[in-house]
Amino acid sequence: MAEGVRDAEPTDLVLLPEVEAAADALFASLGVTGLPPAATAAERAGAWRVLVAGRPVVGFAVLERVDRDVHLEQLSVRPSAGRRGVGTALLEAVVGVARACGARRVTLTTYADVPWNGPWYAARGFTEVRDAGPELGALVAAEAAAGLPEHGRRVVMARAA
Numbered sequence: 001m002a003e004g005v006r007d008a009e010p011t012d013l014v015l016l017p018e019v020e021a022a023a024d025a026l027f028a029s030l031g032v033t034g035l036p037p038a039a040t041a042a043e044r045a046g047a048w049r050v051l052v053a054g055r056p057v058v059g060f061a062v063l064e065r066v067d068r069d070v071h072l073e074q075l076s077v078r079p080s081a082g083r084r085g086v087g088t089a090l091l092e093a094v095v096g097v098a099r100a101c102g103a104r105r106v107t108l109t110t111y112a113d114v115p116w117n118g119p120w121y122a123a124r125g126f127t128e129v130r131d132a133g134p135e136l137g138a139l140v141a142a143e144a145a146a147g148l149p150e151h152g153r154r155v156v157m158a159r160a161a
Contacts, residue, residue, distance in 0.1 A: 071106070106126075126159045
């Protein structure tokens with residue numbers, strides 16, 4: 001696994017909502033408010049796998065299995081730890097997990113035009129895809145029902161494992 005990245009322990013999970021809320025606060029600078037609240041520790045505990053960076057946690061990645069791929073459901077880094085490679089280390093660990101479990105790719109959904117979303121993932125080898133499988137398609141529909149596209153164009157991206 002990437003340097004400094006590890007599987008989350010139960011004590012880490014209680015810190016994730018605060019990290020996610022802090023990271024989501026960056027969207028306010030773009031005029032984006034009203035995002036869904038951060039997931040609870042109990043909700044994160046139900047994920048297929050959660051990776052964290054730092055002690056205490058400064059960043060995390062939540063993974064699910066979707067259409068036999070590994071889906072990056074959430075990647076958040078505390079802004080005070082930003083631009084130090086934490087997100088990239090988490091992302092590389094995610095790709096490593098996908099490879100190790102035999103997935104063909106890592107998928108995610110994100111805002112296409114937010115600099116720390118679509119362009120950031122593109123710079124790390126992700127490309128927009130149109131071939132969402134049935135489970136991923138259902139996730140995209142759920143995001144639409146939750147109002148996420150109100151804040152900007154959403155895309156599905158993938159990178160080979």
